[in-house]
Amino acid sequence: MSEINLPKTYDPAELETRVYSWWDDRGYFHAEPDEHGETGREPFAIAMPPPNVTGSLHMGHALTSTIEDALVRHARMIGKNAVWLPGMDHAGIATQNVVEKELAKEGCSRHDLGREAFIARVWEWKEEYGGKILLQQRRLGASADWQREAFTFDEQRSRAVRKVFCDLYDDGLIYKGERIINWCPRCLTALSEIEVEHTEDPGELAELRYPAADGSDGVIVATTRVETMLGDTAVAVHPADDRYRQLIGGSVVLPLLDREIPVVADAHVDPEFGTGAVKVTPAHDPNDFEIGQRHELDSIDIMTDEATLNTAAGPYEGLDRYTARERIKQDLDALGLLVSVTEREHPVGHCSRCDTVVEPRLSEQWFVRIRPLADRAAEAVRDGRTRFVPERNAKGFLDWLDNLYDWCISRQLWWGHRIPAWYDADGKVAVLREDPSGEEVAARGLTQDEDVLDTWFSSALWPFTTLGWPDHTPDLETWYPNSVLETGYDINTFWVSRMLMMGLYCMDDVPFRVVFNHGMVRDRHGKKMSKSFGNVIDPVEFIEEYGADALRFALVRSASPGQDVPLAEEWVEGARRFCNKLWNAARFVLTDLGDVSPDEGLPETMELEDRWILSRLESARASVDAALADYDLAAVSRALYHFVWDEYCDWYLELAKLRDDRGARRVLAVVLDEALRMLHPITPFVTEELWQALHGRPGDKASDDGQSARALIVEPWPAPAPGRRDADAEAQFEAVREAVTELRRFRADHGLSPARRLSVVAVLGAERAAVLEGGLDGIRRLAGVDSWRFDDAGSSGPAGKVAVTGGELHVPLEGLIDLDGERERISRELEKAEAELRRARTKLANDSFVSKAPEPVVRAEREKADEWARTIERLTAQRVALD
């Protein structure tokens, strides 16, 4: 037994930090561009979805990073020039909110500081606290090219944003206009519709009577937002609605404000809904705004930025919108104009940042004319230049693209890319590629637009700005389009769509060839993790307790593409057990290895179990490659888990213990080596450590003297080896396995202790005997058999009988077993066998089965039937023998 440099216990915490810095120091994460393809290596690039600077690692990030890291590591090992581009998002609203909260603690607001000082303060905060999440990514094992770290708000990315804004403006794809937008009265900014979350909230539908101008009954309208009636400038009915025909062109009186408003006919009104008459508030409802446009109605904004009522609301000025709602209902009721109030759930928009109910509101904002951009994006998905994994996600994405509104990109915030538009003294707008000089500003009385851009505007450029755009860099030449964009399906609309649009616009090519969607991490019962449920689990805690490898394995293990990923502590614990198993298996191999190196390759002559394990290895390798092609890391991990634990450890290792030949050691080493390679993308740390040990490297990487020129992280991926497929060895080994299992079961059924050795008389016939012959040593060891002979006459004395394919094994018993129990067991088996035989015979008696089913299927069924018949015969004989 040789000395090995692996500690007895698997200690992920120590190992992971050490191995990570070793990789990092040696620069394995860094990739060099290859713009002219001189290296002949296929480029591979993934841009990391930039986490918010304010963020800290949650399970969603952990899943994202694990999957992307696994893809990048695999790409590296199959010889691609792989780069993973990391960075962070300045995250406009989110970050501004965080710093504003800080200020609030100090008792001041951003307005006390002023714009410039506030922004300086946010930068300070960013330098000090931001980016914690990237450190946490390292603990997870992320092999990102940190030298290329980008920030959506740094100098270079800002230049890119400026250029895109100006280009779009010059192309007529950005405009400023007055539209209904979603306004957050707490964040005090416009939001795009995508930043609004709709929930079904309890509410009410109120019916109000608007009397006619001549004092007659007028019309009854329905609304869920009573207070907006103060901004009504018309009532609309369907043009073909007979009930209201005589009112069209006339007017009604808006109660409380006594404003006379026209009744207009508009086909958008659904006569079937409610009373068929609609109040029209162009300043506070998108539909009404359109009706207003068609009929040239006034728009009356009745609210302040904080969603209290303004002077237009007359006597209600100064009230909060909900207070006003109640007050107005009371007042209308007093006038006899409140017809009814019915409780009713209805969809309400909430700010995705702070959950405040948003107010649809008429406002002057900057917009991206989305149609031309969205059409190109949709086309790229339809013609397959970018494909989705899983494919089904493309449909929803396309539906969404086909029904887009113009994108509101201006935000009334301070933290973000300021809109490069200046107004002169006359209010004339100029969008400028360079900031105007001081003289110019003074001479023309220029002032810059106060607004900043939606944070998604800059992240939309991520796949090429991370590569240096707008400069023409070798990076860009090498890695654009990116290979894969990996993200949760929840931000396909926010982010993926915009990257596609901007990529096609700026680069004239898709930003990535594949959109790979993972699911959401959920708790053990598939419930969403949320603070209010109290079921949030912190990945960093798990990393500390179980190791990053275990967390990665647990996450990936249920991460089928697009499927949600349930996670619980026991799952991670189970994954660590797997790492531990691997650790111990490697320790055993290392102690056994002597001077054998995995580089020696396979021996020329091999035993049955050698050929079997190699055949199984090849089969695992094929499954893993197939799963990787489908981005199905769950299948990858399953295949490897099963191979390592159930085949390599449980069978091959146990058999190898019997042997002291060099051949067994060489097989042991080669199989371990390849298994470690294939596991590396998922559990990088433990595999690197074990692989180094296997290749005789010093255990202490910290004191690495450079003599080790190799590292698993950049070792080649196992190549297909169809020659290792060995159906005969598999079949033969299966027989061995069956004999061992059956004998073990016999032992367990009869309560025979493992220490008790057995004698076996095998009644098998020459053919089956020959099959088992090669595995006899194994059977002896694994089933605790002392003596074994083949004898068709069977055992002479009383014996237990164990069914195996092609015959039975007799175990002389010396009268120590429970006869009744044995009879019962045989009866149970008989029943099962008889049922199976009936099933098979019915099938075979069916002419259409025999004539129509493929010949091998029919033959297999016949063989099954014969076998069950023999089993029944044997069991019957056994039962008789016991009496």
Next chain:
RNA sequence: GGGCGCUUAGCUCAGAUGGCGAGAGCGCUGCCCUUACAAGGCAGAGGUCGCAGGUUCGAGCCCUGCAGCGCCCACCA
């Protein structure tokens, strides 16, 4: 209101092109500290594959309908 997904063992999930004598992990039961690993080994119990029809020689898998759960999207006041 539209679209999508899910429904298989107590729990969480696998089950290419229909051939299943339905699997895994965890949990459970029994035996075992067998010199890689008790974070382990061996053996076992546990399933009318949501329901109803249909196609087929054959359906967990395909078709139709229904039910339940979940998600995304949505300007019916």
